[in-house]
Amino acid sequence: xxxxxxxxxxxVQTAPALLPAGVLxxxxxxDIIGLKKRGMGMKRxxxxxxxxxxIGIMISVVSLAFMIWLTASxxxxxxxxxxEKARVMTREMDAVWKFMAINQDRINYNDEGEYEFKGLYCAxxxxxxGALFSQDSDYIFHYTSLNPRNPLDSPDDFEAGAMRYLAExxxxxxxxxxxxYEGRRVYRYVSELLMEESCLDCHGGxxxxxxxxxxxxxxxxxxEVVGAISIxxxxxxxxxxxxxxxxxxxxxxxxxxxxxSAGLYVAVSVLVLNPLSRLQAGxxxxxxxxxxxxxxxxxxxxxxxxxxxxxxxxxxxLNAVYENLExxxxxxxxxxxxxxxxLEQKQQQLEKVNRSLTEENRSKSDFLAVMTHELRTPLTSTxxxxxxxxxxxxxxxxxxxxxxxxxxxxxxxxxxxxNNTLNLFxxxxxxxxxxxxxxxxxxxxxxxxxxxxxxxxKRGVGFEIDAALNVPxxxxxxxxxxxxxxxxxxxxxxxxxxxxxxxxVVRYREEERRIEIRVEDNGIGxxxxxxxxxxxxxxxxxxxxxxxxxxxxxxxxxxxxxxELHGGDVSVxxxxxxxxxxxxxxxxxxxxxxxxxxxxxxx
Numbered sequence: 092x093x094x095x096x097x098x099x100x101x102x103v104q105t106a107p108a109l110l111p112a113g114v115l116x117x118x119x120x121x122d123i124i125g126l127k128k129r130g131m132g133m134k135r136x137x138x139x140x141x142x143x144x145x146i147g148i149m150i151s152v153v154s155l156a157f158m159i160w161l162t163a164s165x166x167x168x169x170x171x172x173x174x175e176k177a178r179v180m181t182r183e184m185d186a187v188w189k190f191m192a193i194n195q196d197r198i199n200y201n202d203e204g205e206y207e208f209k210g211l212y213c214a215x216x217x218x219x220x221g222a223l224f225s226q227d228s229d230y231i232f233h234y235t236s237l238n239p240r241n242p243l244d245s246p247d248d249f250e251a252g253a254m255r256y257l258a259e260x261x262x263x264x265x266x267x268x269x270x271x272y273e274g275r276r277v278y279r280y281v282s283e284l285l286m287e288e289s290c291l292d293c294h295g296g297x298x299x300x301x302x303x304x305x306x307x308x309x310x311x312x313x314x315e316v317v318g319a320i321s322i323x324x325x326x327x328x329x330x331x332x333x334x335x336x337x338x339x340x341x342x343x344x345x346x347x348x349x350x351x352s353a354g355l356y357v358a359v360s361v362l363v364l365n366p367l368s369r370l371q372a373g374x375x376x377x378x379x380x381x382x383x384x385x386x387x388x389x390x391x392x393x394x395x396x397x398x399x400x401x402x403x404x405x406x407x408x409l410n411a412v413y414e415n416l417e418x419x420x421x422x423x424x425x426x427x428x429x430x431x432x433x434l435e436q437k438q439q440q441l442e443k444v445n446r447s448l449t450e451e452n453r454s455k456s457d458f459l460a461v462m463t464h465e466l467r468t469p470l471t472s473t474x475x476x477x478x479x480x481x482x483x484x485x486x487x488x489x490x491x492x493x494x495x496x497x498x499x500x501x502x503x504x505x506x507x508x509x510n511n512t513l514n515l516f517x518x519x520x521x522x523x524x525x526x527x528x529x530x531x532x533x534x535x536x537x538x539x540x541x542x543x544x545x546x547x548x549k550r551g552v553g554f555e556i557d558a559a560l561n562v563p564x565x566x567x568x569x570x571x572x573x574x575x576x577x578x579x580x581x582x583x584x585x586x587x588x589x590x591x592x593x594x595x596v597v598r599y600r601e602e603e604r605r606i607e608i609r610v611e612d613n614g615i616g617x618x619x620x621x622x623x624x625x626x627x628x629x630x631x632x633x634x635x636x637x638x639x640x641x642x643x644x645x646x647x648x649x650x651x652x653x654x655e656l657h658g659g660d661v662s663v664x665x666x667x668x669x670x671x672x673x674x675x676x677x678x679x680x681x682x683x684x685x686x687x688x689x690x691x692x693x694x
Contacts, residue, residue: 139364146352154345161340169329170278171507172216174267177322179282184232187220189361192287229325234284236318236676240306245413250321253281258316269326277327286311366395370402473498480685525656528683531568532562532606533596538573539595543580551589558597565606565680571653578646579610579673587614587672605659606677622663626651650675657681 116537191198220232233245237254247253253266267280286294293302294317298310319653537559547554576595583593596609626647650673654661658678665671 099114101495102559106315110507138367141358142356142364143671146356150345154341154348157344158337158341161337161344165333165336165340169333170267170269173278173324173326173329175281177267177278177324178282180230180232180322181280181282181320184220188568189282189287192290211279220468231321233321233323233325234318235321239310239318244323246319249279250281250319253279253321254316254319257281257283257319258606272323276327276330278324280322280324282320282322283316284320286313286315286317288313290317290575331658370395370399370540373402373406405593462496524567526570527566527568529564530567530572531564532572532608533558535569535576536574536595536597539573539576543584547584547593550584550587552584552587553592555592555594556597557594559599559602561632562597562599565677565679567657567677568653571656572677573677575650575653576608576610577649579675582646583610583612583614583673585673587612591670600676603676604679607676608677612672613672616667616669617665617671618667622665625663626661 092355093588191242229604233244233250235250235254236244237251239245249270256266257263265280265282267278269278270275271277291311291313293304293306294309296308296310296412298308300308302308343604399485536556540556544554578592580595587593591613594611597610598607600608601605601606651661654675654677658681659676661673661675663673
């Protein structure tokens, strides 16, 4: 017997005495063979694969987050750059405007100091400079106002909206946004133009007066908004730079993440995975070498080195356990062999006793059968002779007839006792076989009525039958059902005084699929403490009652056993002095020997 075969035979309670503490701590409920099977069944690089998957997921998540951040920051930086460029250009245009305003007198006065308007004023110069800028680039400059003097200076929807926005937000002097313009992505910028002292000659008061340019004055005050500078900047170059910056930044980040992950993987492999793989290989060899395995200790791996040291210590302890266990296996094997030998002897003794009991049981059965036959034959003849005597002239002699009737009644009682004893013996020895057949309860009730009606009439006890019409045909042993009802009716008539009444009630409980038979009487009743034991053998509710009414105490026992053979049950309800009700419930869906079940349509 090997260690592996003996492992299953060792009692769990003896394990702590056989194994060292270190081995038990290693894994209660886990055997080394199981470790080997589980270890060999696992993938070799499962932990490595998990590490690679985790690193890949981390790279993907961090890269996605970086891509979102980089795109948002580059877009914000691009818009800031375009906005700053638009502001610079606006300041340059404003400088041109101011230059013209400052030098207006020089332009319009000749050398003699006489005023001569040349038609060169701020608005003309600003628009001209803007047009020159637009000719040499894709930029578009436009001076506009909500109340323009020239219809060409009328604002478009974006410019009008921007000027209204600036008017509603007093703290803002400019507004810009990236929009689609004539099928292109552009940056549109609008900056306010404020009224200055030099502009009052044309735009000041009084309002409505025609200025020197031929337009009516607006009557504006210094600091009021007179119009706006609108600049349109194409975004193609900026979008290309944005894509280039995003690609180069993301590419650099991915390369950096891959380099860091590779370094991390190499470090984890050297410091953790490789030592664990060697330790796993040692565990897998442990089952084959019976614990005599040693893993080389590693340097510069503090936690792993401690784990390897504990593993080697455990391996030494297991090796010692295996060596000691082999000796114990041999001893236990001898003990089991001796125990098997003793068990074989006991088994032979039991077989001998069983054979003896079987012989005794057979002899008892033969004896009971012979004695029952020898007793029943003369008793039956005695009953017949008493009936014949009662029909002769002896019946005129009242005293003699009474003696004969007593002989007949006692003989019938003795015969019933013998029959009940024989039936009970058959039931308890499993010799009783049920003859299941389709039966009609009406036939049984009719036969019972013919049997018990004369007996009840002699005793002065009334007898009624109440059988429902919906009781179906059902499968049962009709002879057993007959004896069940006969014993219950006999019991009820025996304990019902003259003038009393016995009722036989038959009902069908469709929801329970049961035949319910009740035997009701208004006799002496049964005490509550006796109702639970009256179905036991040789038990009657009261010894005084037994002496007065007779009986062996087997009738109700047979009723219960015959009912249970059918899969039914019997119960009693009784009030002392008011009578008793015995209820028998038999299933209506038993199968005949061929397997067929009776249904209501069979009736």
